[in-house]
Amino acid sequence: xxxxxxxxxxxxxxGQEQYETFYSAHRGKRISRVxxxxxxxxxxxxxxxxxxxxxxxxxxxxxxSKKK
Numbered sequence: 001x002x003x004x005x006x007x008x009x010x011x012x013x014x015g016q017e018q019y020e021t022f023y024s025a026h027r028g029k030r031i032s033r034v035x036x037x038x039x040x041x042x043x044x045x046x047x048x049x050x051x052x053x054x055x056x057x058x059x060x061x062x063x064x065s066k067k068k
Contacts, residue, residue: 004037010045012037017060019053036060 004018012018019036036056038046050056
């Protein structure tokens with residue numbers, strides 16, 4: 001269960017980010033991933049899953065720069 005959603009809808013507020021780490025199995029190994037949401041001041045939601053928070057933020061920044 002994630003704290004980032006309620007009834008399947010992101011709870012991230014405008015201008016905010018939320019993230020949480022979860023674990024999954026790949027070929028018998030336990031690997032960690034970060035689920036990341038960011039909502040712009042205009043209300044658009046960006047969501048991504050990546051190995052680290054740093055990578056999530058880099059992908060968010062790339063997304064934001066393409067929008068300008």
